Amino acid sequence: xxxxLLVGGPxxxxxQPVPWTAVFDDEEPGLDMVxxxxxxxxxxxxxxxxxxxxxxxxxxxxxxxxxxxx
Numbered sequence: 001x002x003x004x005l006l007v008g009g010p011x012x013x014x015x016q017p018v019p020w021t022a023v024f025d026d027e028e029p030g031l032d033m034v035x036x037x038x039x040x041x042x043x044x045x046x047x048x049x050x051x052x053x054x055x056x057x058x059x060x061x062x063x064x065x066x067x068x069x070x
């Protein structure tokens with residue numbers, strides 16, 4: 001497991017343990033996950049997940065919020 005720093009969105013500033021392969025073995029590091037709280041999720045996506053990905057050319061263990069996903 002590797003701790004990634006989450007930037008933006010509902011989990012901003014937190015560190016999340018994710019599998020090593022999601023960070024270093026993927027050409028586009030990132031995952032969608034259930035946030036600690038879905039309180040800010042859009043009403044049309046009641047069981048929303050958040051998508052965080054690494055910035056192209058940026059550190060693979062710093063992921064930026066891309067938005068809510070069903």
